[in-house]
Amino acid sequence: MSAHALTNRESLLAARIREETGVKVAECYQCGKCTAGCPMARWMDISPNQIMRNLQTGDEADENRLLSCQALWHCAGCLTCTQRCPKGLDPAAVMDVLREAARRRGTVPASARKVLAFHEAFLKTVEDFGRMNEWPLVARYKLATGDLFADVLLAPEMLLKGKLPIVPHAIRGREEVRRIFRESRKKEKR
Amino acid sequence: MRRFPKYVNAGRALMARIGVFICHCGENIGRTVDCPAAAAEAAKLPGVVLSLDYKYMCSDPGQQMINKAIAEKLLTGAVVAACSPRMHERTFRSAAAQAGLNPYLLEMANVREHCSWVHSERAAATAKANDLIRVMVEKVRRNKALFPIRVPVEPTALVVGGGIAGIQAALDIAAGGGKVVLVERSPSIGGHMARLSETFPTLDCSQCILTPRMVEAASHPDIRLMTYSEVEAVEGFVGSFEVTVRRKARYVDPEKCTGCGDCFNKCPLKKIPSEFDAGLGSRRAIYVPFPQAVPNKPVIDAANCTMLTKGKCGLCAKVCARGAIDYKDQDRLEKVKAGAVVLAAGFELWDHSAYGEYGGGRLKDVIDGFAFERLASASGPTGGEIRRPSDGSEPKTVVFIQCCGSRDDKKGKGYCSKICCMYTAKHAMLYRHKVHDGRAVVFYMDVRAAGKGYEEFVRRAIEADGAEYVRGRVSRVYRRRDGKLVVKGADTLVGRPMTVEADLVVLADAMVPRRGAEKLAQLFGVGCDTDGFYSEAHPKLRPVETAAAGVFLAGACQAPKDIPDSVAQASAAAAKALGLFAKPELEREPVIARVNKNLCVHCRACINACPYGAAKDFEIKDRAGKLLRVVAEVNEGLCQGCGTCAAVCRSNSVDLDGFSDEQVCAQIAALE
Numbered sequence: 045m046s047a048h049a050l051t052n053r054e055s056l057l058a059a060r061i062r063e064e065t066g067v068k069v070a071e072c073y074q075c076g077k078c079t080a081g082c083p084m085a086r087w088m089d090i091s092p093n094q095i096m097r098n099l100q101t102g103d104e105a106d107e108n109r110l111l112s113c114q115a116l117w118h119c120a121g122c123l124t125c126t127q128r129c130p131k132g133l134d135p136a137a138v139m140d141v142l143r144e145a146a147r148r149r150g151t152v153p154a155s156a157r158k159v160l161a162f163h164e165a166f167l168k169t170v171e172d173f174g175r176m177n178e179w180p181l182v183a184r185y186k187l188a189t190g191d192l193f194a195d196v197l198l199a200p201e202m203l204l205k206g207k208l209p210i211v212p213h214a215i216r217g218r219e220e221v222r223r224i225f226r227e228s229r230k231k232e233k234r
Numbered sequence: 235m236r237r238f239p240k241y242v243n244a245g246r247a248l249m250a251r252i253g254v255f256i257c258h259c260g261e262n263i264g265r266t267v268d269c270p271a272a273a274a275e276a277a278k279l280p281g282v283v284l285s286l287d288y289k290y291m292c293s294d295p296g297q298q299m300i301n302k303a304i305a306e307k308l309l310t311g312a313v314v315a316a317c318s319p320r321m322h323e324r325t326f327r328s329a330a331a332q333a334g335l336n337p338y339l340l341e342m343a344n345v346r347e348h349c350s351w352v353h354s355e356r357a358a359a360t361a362k363a364n365d366l367i368r369v370m371v372e373k374v375r376r377n378k379a380l381f382p383i384r385v386p387v388e389p390t391a392l393v394v395g396g397g398i399a400g401i402q403a404a405l406d407i408a409a410g411g412g413k414v415v416l417v418e419r420s421p422s423i424g425g426h427m428a429r430l431s432e433t434f435p436t437l438d439c440s441q442c443i444l445t446p447r448m449v450e451a452a453s454h455p456d457i458r459l460m461t462y463s464e465v466e467a468v469e470g471f472v473g474s475f476e477v478t479v480r481r482k483a484r485y486v487d488p489e490k491c492t493g494c495g496d497c498f499n500k501c502p503l504k505k506i507p508s509e510f511d512a513g514l515g516s517r518r519a520i521y522v523p524f525p526q527a528v529p530n531k532p533v534i535d536a537a538n539c540t541m542l543t544k545g546k547c548g549l550c551a552k553v554c555a556r557g558a559i560d561y562k563d564q565d566r567l568e569k570v571k572a573g574a575v576v577l578a579a580g581f582e583l584w585d586h587s588a589y590g591e592y593g594g595g596r597l598k599d600v601i602d603g604f605a606f607e608r609l610a611s612a613s614g615p616t617g618g619e620i621r622r623p624s625d626g627s628e629p630k631t632v633v634f635i636q637c638c639g640s641r642d643d644k645k646g647k648g649y650c651s652k653i654c655c656m657y658t659a660k661h662a663m664l665y666r667h668k669v670h671d672g673r674a675v676v677f678y679m680d681v682r683a684a685g686k687g688y689e690e691f692v693r694r695a696i697e698a699d700g701a702e703y704v705r706g707r708v709s710r711v712y713r714r715r716d717g718k719l720v721v722k723g724a725d726t727l728v729g730r731p732m733t734v735e736a737d738l739v740v741l742a743d744a745m746v747p748r749r750g751a752e753k754l755a756q757l758f759g760v761g762c763d764t765d766g767f768y769s770e771a772h773p774k775l776r777p778v779e780t781a782a783a784g785v786f787l788a789g790a791c792q793a794p795k796d797i798p799d800s801v802a803q804a805s806a807a808a809a810k811a812l813g814l815f816a817k818p819e820l821e822r823e824p825v826i827a828r829v830n831k832n833l834c835v836h837c838r839a840c841i842n843a844c845p846y847g848a849a850k851d852f853e854i855k856d857r858a859g860k861l862l863r864v865v866a867e868v869n870e871g872l873c874q875g876c877g878t879c880a881a882v883c884r885s886n887s888v889d890l891d892g893f894s895d896e897q898v899c900a901q902i903a904a905l906e
Contacts, residue, residue: 071697074705074727097727102702106728 055102057145065137072096078125078135088115092125092135095142111146117156119143161188171225174215178208250281250375253309254367255300257291257316259346264289266350268360272315275364279371283307292322297329304333311335311374315343315367336379338824338892343370365905372904376897380824385871387473388573389413389815391808394465394754395578397425398444399789399800401451403576406808408456412815415570416451417479418461422527424448425580429510429524429604431611431618433797434660435691441526441613448528462533466567468757469847471871472784473820475572483563485534485542486520490558493530497550497559498522506538508615512605514623515615520550520559525613534559574784574811575758577768578804579751581790584639584646584744591710592638592741598624599719600711600739603657610664620668622738624717629737631673632665633721634658635708639744641679647744647765652794654742655682659692661740662701674701675734677708677723685798704732711739745794758785759846768792778806782846783822783874786810825875825892827868833887834865840879840888841866848872849879 054062058069078092079085085092090113098106110116116139125135146152152160165184169177186192202208215221254276258264269287277285284307288296291314303309312335314326319342327337345363353359391407393400396418404414416423427433428448430440451457460479467478486497501518508517510524517523519539522532534542534550541547541561551559583602587595599622601609608614609621622629636658639646655678662674681703683689695701706724714720714735721734747766755762759782761769768791771779778786786807789800814820829840831854840849852867866888868879880888880895889895 068697070700071693073693073696094728097725100702101725101728101732103732 055099055104055107057107058099058102060145061099061138061141064141065134067133067135067138069096069099069133069138071131072100072133073131075130077128077130081124081128082119083122083124084115084118084120088118089113090115092119092139096133096135096138099138108151110142111149112151112153114153114156116143116146117152117159158189158191161185164188167225171222173212174218174221175213177212178202179210180212250310251283251308252279252281252311252313252371252374253300253303253307254279254282254285254371255291255296255303255312255314255316256285256287256345256363256367257296257314258287258289259291259317259350260289263316263346263350263363266353266356266359267345267363268356271360272345272363272367276313276315276367276371279368281311281375282371283309291316292325297325300326300329301333304330304335309335310339311377312340313343313367313370313374314340315345315363315370317346318342318344318348336381338380339374339377341370341374341377343367369901369904372900373897376894376900377892380891382821383824383826383870384819384821385471385473386819387814387817388475388571390415390570390572391574391576391811391815392417392465392475392477392570392572393576393578393788395425395580395789395791396420396423396451396459396461397578397580397789397800398427398447398797399580399791399804400425400576400578401447402801402804403578403788403808403811404451404457405447405454406805407576407811408454410808410812410815412456412812414454414457415479415572416457416459417463417465418459419464420523421462421484421521421531421533422523422529423451423459423461424524424526424528426604427797428526429512429607429611431607431614432660432664434656435685435687437660437663439612445526445528448526452528459529460568460570461529465754465757470571471846471848471869472782472822473573473814473871475575475784477570477572477575479568479570481566481568483536483565484531485536485539485560485563486532487558487560487563488529488531490556491531491554492556493522493532494555495522495532496553496555498532500549500553502547502549503538503540506535511608511615512602514601514605514608534561574786574814576786576788576804576807576811577754577758577760577780577791578788578807579748579754579768579791581745581794582748584746586638586741586743588645589638589741592635592708592739593711593713597711597713597719597739598622599629599713599717599737600741602741602743603654603661606661606740610661610668618668620665620738627737628669629672630669631675631734631736632662632738632740633708633711633719633734633736634662634674634676634740634742635711635721636676636678636742637707637744638741640742647746649744649765649794650682651742651745652682653745653796655680655692656685656688656796658740658742659683659695659701663695663699666695666699666701674699675721675736676701676703677706677721678703679705679707685796706732711736745790747791751791758782760785760787778803778810781874784814822871823875825890826870826873827875827877827879827888827890829866829868829879830887830889831865831867833885835885835887836864836866837884838866839882839884840868843878843882844868845876845878846872846874848874 076093082092098110119139123136165181169181256269256273258269273285273287284303290296323342327340330340331337343366349363390413393404393416404416407414427444433440463479463481466480470476497520498518501520503519506517507513508515520532520534536542593600612618636654640651662676665674683692696703704725706726708723710722712720719736719739721736724731752762760780763769768787770777788804788807848869852865854863877890880890
């Protein structure tokens with residue numbers, strides 16, 4: 045019994061998930077509660093419990109299928125799955141690791157490019173201002189996708205309700221947040 | 235049993251004073267049947283002197299109504315129109331007995347299950363209730379007082395089967411003050427449990443926990459072991475069975491033998507596959523099945539010994555310093571008296587040769603669970619090392635296939651064998667403990683691990699010991715030219731077929747009753763279900779009793795069971811046997827058949843028809859002992875009151891107490 049390698053079939057990806065999130069995928073007993081509670085599951089091509097199962101098999105083809113699937117990008121990160129998992133696992137964190145791996149390997153499907161663009165626009169905004177800001181986020185996202193007019197009719201109402209402040213806010217420790225981004229990038233390159 | 239006042243017996247049809255008590259059963263009957271109207275109607279019936287209705291007749295006040303009526307109205311009979319007699323006949327009859335009325339003069343008319351529950355139209359249901367009550371009044375007018383039959387009890391239990399269930403039952407009965415005769419077919423007690431390596435869910439060594447029990451059973455002054463013996467015939471009935479046991483020829487005198495082992499060390503026939511080792515090891519023609527056998531005395535296998543088949547050899551007799559070998563030994567029949575019987579005939583594994591797709595039993599490296607137990611056992615043929623039977627190499631990938639023959643109506647058995655999920659998890663665990671770089675792949679349909687510590691055990695196999703569980707049934711196993719076994723399965727959770735190249739495949743074969751179990755059941759009048767497992771008297775409320783009075787069940791002969799369940803049931807059976815022994819005499823229901831010896835023409839129809847062997851020849855002799863006539867007679871102790879004899883009797887000379895022709899005909903006539 046070693047606490048490290050659960051089975052001699054544990055894949056590198058499963059090992060990485062264990063190291064980064066503490067989730068041992070072998071512990072999943074496929075009850076399906078994650079899928080049952082997931083608000084996005086009905087649009088997913090591989091349901092959350094199947095994502096966990098595909099990580100248990102240690103089969104490379106299963107992993108490749110996972111890393112190029114759309115489900116990863118449908119995940120809204122609401123953490124309902126993690127909240128409800130009877131084994132105390134964290135499928136949402138597993139999703140994060142898988143999304144990172146997919147991005148790194150360049151296997152993000154074309155249909156998910158907008159989602160990726162949104163993620164990147166969001167992070168860039170945080171890097172610049174140390175927090176979320178609507179105008180910069182919207183501008184970056186629209187430039188990245190080229191879709192300039194989507195949801196544009198929402199803008200007047202949001203303006204009226206004060207949800208779109210004209211001058212972006214910034215936080216005091218902006219420089220420190222930027223440093224976090226820099227360090228993270230360095231770590232990733234290593 | 236209390237004495238009843240004389241007047242209750244004097245009243246027959248003409249002088250009857252009958253009370254009718256109609257129960258509303260809350261709303262159950264009252265909603266559909268107009269109970270007050272039915273009571274008024276019943277009051278008009280001939281012989282009825284009192285008719286009442288009440289909300290809950292089974293309640294204390296309800297019973298007191300009956301009590302009071304019997305005392306005040308001097309009732310000679312009573313009809314309670316309420317639920318099924320299976321529910322409350324006992325309640326009302328004991329209420330009647332308390333008031334001094336013979337309990338068999340009270341009958342129940344079932345106006346709930348047979349009327350209110352199955353009808354909705356009130357007027358019609360009430361009319362039917364009236365009919366049911368009238369019919370029962372006609373019967374009660376003709377009822378006779380009956381008295382329980384008393385039979386003496388022999389405080390000895392016969393336990394058939396020397397596995398863990400039989401051993402446990404024997405020990406418990408002996409501990410409770412009973413005597414036990416333990417009959418075992420093979421040369422040693424211990425059964426299948428002696429063959430196991432380790433036991434779930436605690437992984438204690440099977441032999442270490444079993445052998446003390448075996449020794450205790452053998453040395454207990456009140457337990458008599460009859461190994462290498464089989465039940466041949468059964469006579470008698472609860473309290474006094476007389477069982478004929480065939481004591482098979484051992485060819486070794488156990489009195490003289492010291493168990494030194496010279497004989498089986500010298501026996502030249504070395505290649506006989508050992509039954510104990512599931513054929514993976516070998517034994518001699520004179521042998522003890524395993525080193526801890528109880529009794530530790532060898533037997534000669536007459537089918538293989540050349541001295542017995544061809545008259546050549548005789549080496550064992552030459553080396554035996556005690557002169558214990560006797561080639562002329564013969565089977566002996568011995569009679570045993572017993573008051574109760576515990577059947578613990580056990581199980582065996584389903585023969586997987588019916589599964590051609592898994593190699594049909596021809597592939598050497600496709601083995602069953604017992605073979606794996608022997609491989610994993612320190613006392614086994616490999617000394618506890620997992621080795622392939624074909625070439626002795628260490629298997630690096632082992633595939634375990636669950637539900638082999640179970641949950642398969644077409645080729646195997648429809649039922650779940652219950653224990654395979656657990657022993658497969660154990661096998662996978664043991665394998666991973668012994669072969670650290672090996673893969674254990676388990677194909678399962680569902681994991682059914684209901685038991686204390688069981689689910690945790692299976693999760694441990696998966697999470698801590700790295701067994702790879704794949705949900706799906708294997709479709710095919712075949713041997714590739716290089717010796718690898720190719721297992722074609724599916725991972726239904728991923729939704730794709732998968733192939734595993736294995737070195738060893740272990741099939742979790744279904745549990746089935748022992749060969750010959752059905753014959754044993756017939757000897758004791760015990761029923762079998764469609765799969766051959768012994769039928770209990772009631773699946774929930776009488777799980778250790780059988781339809782045959784005084785015959786109890788223990789262990790896997792009743793249904794697939796693991797060790798804890800078998801032991802628990804064995805103790806329950808022991809409690810039942812000890813309950814019988816607690817009184818010197820038994821009281822039995824007096825509803826039995828009687829033969830009118832004046833009318834009987836001795837056609838023997840009843841004797842042939844009786845399922846309990848209760849109908850027998852009876853010789854009528856004069857005072858000088860001269861035989862006058864032979865007629866049929868019913869043994870009170872054996873008769874279960876089924877009425878088959880009364881139905882087949884051509885001369886109308888058999889009647890059933892409590893259900894006489896007169897009564898039944900009057901009931902039918904009352905419906906016209």
